Amino acid sequence: MSDFSKSPAEILRYNQKQGYVGIHIEQGVPILDRDLNLLNDLITATVRSLIKHYIGDGNAHGNDGFGIQAIPAQNDFRILAGTSGEGSCLVGGLEVTIQANSTYKTQDGIPGIPTPNIPALTTPTDSRTDIVFLDVWLVEVDGTQDDKLLNHSDVGMQTSVREQINWIVRVAEGKSVKEWVEEQGQEPGHFYYELAQVSREKNEPQIKASMITDLRQTRLTLANVENRMSEIERILLLPVFSPPSQQFSPKVGVPGQSVKLRGRNFDVGSVQVKFNGANAKILSVTSTQIETQVPIGVTGGVKIAVKTEGGSVVSDDTFTVLPPPQPPSFGLSPNQFSPKTGTVGQNITLNGNNFDIDLKQVLFGTVNATINSVTPTQIVAKVPSGVTGGVKITVTTGVGSVISDDTFTVL
Numbered sequence: 295m296s297d298f299s300k301s302p303a304e305i306l307r308y309n310q311k312q313g314y315v316g317i318h319i320e321q322g323v324p325i326l327d328r329d330l331n332l333l334n335d336l337i338t339a340t341v342r343s344l345i346k347h348y349i350g351d352g353n354a355h356g357n358d359g360f361g362i363q364a365i366p367a368q369n370d371f372r373i374l375a376g377t378s379g380e381g382s383c384l385v386g387g388l389e390v391t392i393q394a395n396s397t398y399k400t401q402d403g404i405p406g407i408p409t410p411n412i413p414a415l416t417t418p419t420d421s422r423t424d425i426v427f428l429d430v431w432l433v434e435v436d437g438t439q440d441d442k443l444l445n446h447s448d449v450g451m452q453t454s455v456r457e458q459i460n461w462i463v464r465v466a467e468g469k470s471v472k473e474w475v476e477e478q479g480q481e482p483g484h485f486y487y488e489l490a491q492v493s494r495e496k497n498e499p500q501i502k503a504s505m506i507t508d509l510r511q512t513r514l515t516l517a518n519v520e521n522r523m524s525e526i527e528r529i530l531l532l533p534v535f536s537p538p539s540q541q542f543s544p545k546v547g548v549p550g551q552s553v554k555l556r557g558r559n560f561d562v563g564s565v566q567v568k569f570n571g572a573n574a575k576i577l578s579v580t581s582t583q584i585e586t587q588v589p590i591g592v593t594g595g596v597k598i599a600v601k602t603e604g605g606s607v608v609s610d611d612t613f614t615v616l617p618p619p620q621p622p623s624f625g626l627s628p629n630q631f632s633p634k635t636g637t638v639g640q641n642i643t644l645n646g647n648n649f650d651i652d653l654k655q656v657l658f659g660t661v662n663a664t665i666n667s668v669t670p671t672q673i674v675a676k677v678p679s680g681v682t683g684g685v686k687i688t689v690t691t692g693v694g695s696v697i698s699d700d701t702f703t704v705l
Contacts, residue, residue, distance in 0.1 A: 296434055296436055296455045298327060298328065299328050300328050302332070303483070305331070305332050306335045306336070306339060309336065310336075314336070315340065317329060317332055317333045319333075342386065344387075345384060346386055350511060351383070351384055351485075351511060352510065352511030352512060353381075353382075353384075353510055354382065354383070354384070355512075356378075357376055357381060357382055357383070358374065358376035358377055358378075358381060359374070359375060359376040359380075359392050360373060360374065360381055360383050360392060360510065361490075361510070362489050362492075362506055362508070363503075364500075364501050364502050364505070364506060365397065365501075366500070367500070368409070368499035368500055369399075369406060369407040369408065369500075370399045370501070371397065371398050371501050371506075372395055372397050373398065373463050374392075375392045375393060379394070380392070380394075383487065383510070385428055385430040386485025388485065390428065391459075398463060401463065404462060407465050408467070409494075409497060410468075410496050410497065410498070411496075421496060422467065422468045422493075422494045422496070423468065423492070423494075424491070424493075424494055425466040425488055426464075426465050426488075426489045426491075426492060427466065427471050427488045427489055428461055428463055428486065428487040428489055429462050429463075429464050429480075429484055429485075430459065430460070430461045430484065430485045430486070430487070431459075431460055431461075431485070432457045432458065432459060433458050433459075433460045434455050434456070434458075435455060435456045435457070435458050436452060436455045437452040440456070443455065465492075471486050471488060487510075488509040489508075489509060489510055490506050490507060490508055490510075491507040491509055492506055493505045493507075530559070531559055531562050531602075531603075531605065533558070533560055533562070533602050533605060534557050534559060534607055535556070535557040535607055535609050535610065536556040538610040538611055539611065541555065541556060541557065541609045541610065542555045542556060542598060542609065542613065545611065545612075545613060545614065546614045546616060547588050547613070547615065548588065548615070548616045548617070548618050549589065549590045549591070549618050550587055550590070550618075551587065551588045552577065552585060552586070552587055553585070553587070554584070554585050555567070555583065555585075555586065555598065555609075557582065557583075557600070557607070559581065559602065560579055560580065560582065560583065560584050560600060560602065561580060561581045562604035563602055563603025563604070564603060565579050565600070566599075566601040567584060567586045567598065567600055567601075568598070568599045569589055569597075569615070570592055572592050574587055574588065574598075575589070584600065592615045593615050593617070594615060595612040595614050595615075596614075596615060597612060597613075619648065619651045619692075621648060621691065621693045621695070621696065622646060622649055622651070622689045622690075622693070622694065624644070624645065624646040624689075624700075625645040625647075628700055630644065630645055630687075630699060630700040631644045631645060631687060631700065632645075634700065634701075635702070635703040635705055636702070636704065636705060637705050638677050638681070638704065639677060640677050641674050641675070642675055642676070643672055643674050644656070644673040644674075644675065644698075645671065645672060646672075646673075646689070646696070647670065647671055648670065648691065648693065649669065649670060649672065649689060649691070650668050650669060650670045650691075651691045651692060651693050652691050652692025652693070653668050653673070653689075653690075653692075654692065655690050656673060657687065657688040657690075658677060658681045658685050658687055658704075659681055659685035661678045661679075661680050661681050663676055663677065663678045664678070677702075677704060683704060684703045684704075685703075686700075686702075687700075
């Protein structure tokens with residue numbers, strides 16, 4: 295056993311709690327083991343914290359260590375060292391290495407994995423989801439384990455001990471790693487890294503390749519951190535249209551018409567929508583939909599752009615802006631309607647253009663008439679009661695109104 299004046303782990307925890315990040319030894323005073331140990335531990339803890347928080351857990355680029363592979367055995371699997379012969383990964387700021395391929399069952403002191411015992415009432419497709427993970431911690435090595443630490447060639451006594459990374463691959467059966475840790479009550483100083491998910495078929499003792507899903511973070515490099523963060527920002531923040539042909543509806547419309555844009559990340563901060571560079575009015579915004587209006591002055595086929603605080607995106611689909619609707623007009627006199635005279639209740643056919651664009655009313659003088667039918671070029675309306683003598687006929691649509699040149703005479 296090591297002989298410390300005070301536990302290095304406790305001294306480190308106290309100094310970290312106080313916010314201390316370094317140690318300076320004064321002259322003319324005794325040098326204590328706890329001061330020298332703390333000097334090393336503060337540096338090491340800082341480096342591990344930087345690696346853990348700014349690089350993360352995972353496998354370095356080109357290193358395939360700790361992959362999980364199916365083997366023809368019951369309730370067992372292979373732990374791979376990787377293609378280079380020695381594999382490694384980062385866990386909690388520690389670089390963990392595996393020298394050669396091994397299996398789960400060959401590990402010392404590890405419990406066996408039972409065949410999933412799922413009740414018989416469940417369907418044949420039911421399964422149990424297990425998580426295979428790496429449990430990593432530091433162990434203390436002294437002269438009883440490494441004879442060279444006893445310094446036989448000079449002082450003949452142990453003057454220090456070593457810290458060594460220890461690891462074991464475990465299985466959380468039918469639960470998450472967090473749930474497993476809470477149940478086991480693991481001591482501080484252990485770090486965990488998920489390696490694979492295994493969907494175990496009920497009453498099937500063999501773990502097959504089709505059951506294994508790799509959960510490792512691979513291609514981990516310091517140079518790649520910025521790229522990975524940019525990719526995360528792109529996924530979480532950058533506005534994205536739905537796949538082509540589904541990006542907005544309708545695909546055709548006139549200025550002022552409502553158009554619904556579909557996609558994701560549309561609600562990140564302030565939002566702008568443009569039709570070929572022309573600003574569009576926004577009616578409503580959610581994360582997956584923007585309702586906007588076709589701006590005035592845009593014609594022909596245009597692309598739609600969405601800009602948020604997360605970035606910009608331009609549609610693949612093209613929106614076709616139709617010419618603005620025209621107001622109604624009568625035909626040339628004296629053929630604006632027929633007949634030219636009639637009695638109350640008689641049908642009169644009006645001739646012209648743009649009659650069907652949101653038709654509002656037809657007036658004989660100032661009296662509203664009943665409309666029987668409407669096409670772009672004709673309206674059939676009844677002569678209303680209360681009209682006498684000669685009157686002009688007015689047609690009103692959503693775009694405008696027109697008054698006939700000809701006069702209709704009520705008999």
